[in-house]
Amino acid sequence: MAQARIDVDALVAEIMRSPKYKDTPIAEATVRDLVLMELGHYKKEKDLVKAVRKKLHRIVAAYLGDPDYAAATQELTQSADSGSSEQLRAVCARLLETHLSTRERLPIYDQFYAGIFAVTGRPSALMDVACGLNPLSFAWMNLPPTTRYYAYDINQQRVDLLNHAFVLQGLAPLARVQDVLVDPPQEQADVAFLFKEVHRLEARQRGSSLRLLESLPVRWIAVSLPTQNSNGSHDLRDRHRQLLATIIAGKPWTTTELEFESELVFCLDKQAVSLGNV
Numbered sequence: 001m002a003q004a005r006i007d008v009d010a011l012v013a014e015i016m017r018s019p020k021y022k023d024t025p026i027a028e029a030t031v032r033d034l035v036l037m038e039l040g041h042y043k044k045e046k047d048l049v050k051a052v053r054k055k056l057h058r059i060v061a062a063y064l065g066d067p068d069y070a071a072a073t074q075e076l077t078q079s080a081d082s083g084s085s086e087q088l089r090a091v092c093a094r095l096l097e098t099h100l101s102t103r104e105r106l107p108i109y110d111q112f113y114a115g116i117f118a119v120t121g122r123p124s125a126l127m128d129v130a131c132g133l134n135p136l137s138f139a140w141m142n143l144p145p146t147t148r149y150y151a152y153d154i155n156q157q158r159v160d161l162l163n164h165a166f167v168l169q170g171l172a173p174l175a176r177v178q179d180v181l182v183d184p185p186q187e188q189a190d191v192a193f194l195f196k197e198v199h200r201l202e203a204r205q206r207g208s209s210l211r212l213l214e215s216l217p218v219r220w221i222a223v224s225l226p227t228q229n230s231n232g233s234h235d236l237r238d239r240h241r242q243l244l245a246t247i248i249a250g251k252p253w254t255t256t257e258l259e260f261e262s263e264l265v266f267c268l269d270k271q272a273v274s275l276g277n278v
């Protein structure tokens with residue numbers, strides 16, 4: 001049976017105009033990529049749109065929590081105007097609490113970054129890939145404002161808030177709307193963070209996380225995965241260790257594992273072989 005011609009541009013525009021994404025704009029490249037990926041699987045446009053929306057829902061993951069962006073922007077400005085770095089840090093902590101990934105990490109941030117940088121060294125440039133709100137934790141990294149902190153997310157509101165917070169802290173506004181699977185980061189950095197996202201990237205497209213890990217132009221990548229499911233009923237340590245091992249099987253990279261209560265971090269050294277330490 002001949003498939004009806006589907007106008008990809010029109011479909012992408014229709015999905016982006018839908019009430020869900022009209023007020024929380026996301027990268028067009030993400031929607032287009034999903035439409036193109038699902039195109040061959042559906043004969044009816046209605047079914048294709050449904051499948052794309054379902055995948056987008058999981059990728060955007062608004063259910064993990066968001067701050068009120070206008071209020072958050074104002075709060076950050078006011079706390080910076082007060083001149084108190086403690087007040088700015090307190091506002092960042094409150095905002096980090098609004099999203100599940102960072103809420104779980106909040107009690108461990110100090111040890112978390114100290115542990116990672118003890119393995120990787122202190123970066124002068126870092127990239128936070130599929131960053132969510134995590135760059136609001138810059139104050140916990142103990143790095144100077146000269147640090148080049150690249151941050152990538154598909155959510156425009158998050159990126160705007162992060163750049164606002166960066167500038168208030170004296171950092172360059174290097175957060176950008178970019179789908180890292182469609183358009184992998186090209187900036188040079190010492191360390192990349194890929195926190196709590198590998199399992200989700202694999203759900204979007206199996207094999208995509210290895211391609212991303214390979215392409216990142218950094219020596220070190222700190223990949224993390226949660227130790228339990230979102231309601232805490234299942235321990236996921238072994239499953240997630242296995243997942244990471246399967247993804248990087250065959251790669252000559254060394255892995256240093258750090259275990260925190262809520263998160264496993266795998267520090268991958270992509271230059272291990274050429275340095276002769278394996």
Ligand SMILES: C[S@@+](CC[C@H](N)C(=O)[O-])C[C@H]1O[C@@H](n2cnc3c(N)ncnc32)[C@H](O)[C@@H]1O
Nearest residue numbers: 101102130131132134153154179180181195196
């Ligand atoms: C589960 S949250 C994790 C946030 C952060 N990495 C952390 O652990 O705190 C996922 C974030 O990744 C973003 N995201 C998902 N897929 C992406 C992609 N392909 N490129 C860039 N950002 C992406 C989402 O918009 C969301 O903000």
